[in-house]
Amino acid sequence: MMHAVAIPPYERFYEEHRAEVLRLLRRKLGANRAEDAFQETFLRALRAYGRLEHGEHLRAWVLTIAQNVAVDTLRRARPTAELPEQGANDAPPAYSELAELTDGLGPKERAAVVLRYGYDLSYEQIASALGSSPDAARQAASTGVRRIRRRIAS
Numbered sequence: 001m002m003h004a005v006a007i008p009p010y011e012r013f014y015e016e017h018r019a020e021v022l023r024l025l026r027r028k029l030g031a032n033r034a035e036d037a038f039q040e041t042f043l044r045a046l047r048a049y050g051r052l053e054h055g056e057h058l059r060a061w062v063l064t065i066a067q068n069v070a071v072d073t074l075r076r077a078r079p080t081a082e083l084p085e086q087g088a089n090d091a092p093p094a095y096s097e098l099a100e101l102t103d104g105l106g107p108k109e110r111a112a113v114v115l116r117y118g119y120d121l122s123y124e125q126i127a128s129a130l131g132s133s134p135d136a137a138r139q140a141a142s143t144g145v146r147r148i149r150r151r152i153a154s
Contacts, residue, residue, distance in 0.1 A: 005055040013049070013058060014042060020059070021066045027133045028070040030124050037073050041066045074128075101148050108132075109144035116141045 008016075021041055025034040044065050052061075098118050102110045111130060115121045116137075121129070126137035 007049075007052050007055040008058075010046060010049050013045075013062075017059060017062045018042070021062055024063060024066050025070055028067075029073055030127070030134050033073055033077075037066070037069045040073075041069045044069065101152075102144065104151070105144050105147060108140045109147070112137055112140035113144040113148070 007013075018038075022034060022038050025037045025041070028034075029037055041062065045062055048065075098114050102113050105113065108130060112126055115126045115129060116123070123134040123137045123141075126141070127134045130137055130140070132140075
């Protein structure tokens, strides 16, 4: 026989889950955009809180809301207008100089090194391109550079 779990007061629900929600949003969106997404997550949760029928799986429920807010935030950040036509460029691409150095690196490390040092992208931009966090992008680039240095030194 299944017993319905009582729904705790919203303040207690918020206190129990705020740190984990903020961690998830920072990992998905970076520190700058996570604050607004955090507020939006708990605003959506507050609006729906009175309609809950039981208090089971509240953690999963609020993390799902946070995930949806993160997706919405990333969708809004995508450019919607067409990019202007670029003229032909006969110069070799920026990454061509790094091709020989990055051979042998894993795909994420290679991409992170090329995007950082070949295209001079920020770690937030690299994270967006790789589908990871800025910290993970920084780590992949750092690991790639260390492996390149070790290979060159030996």
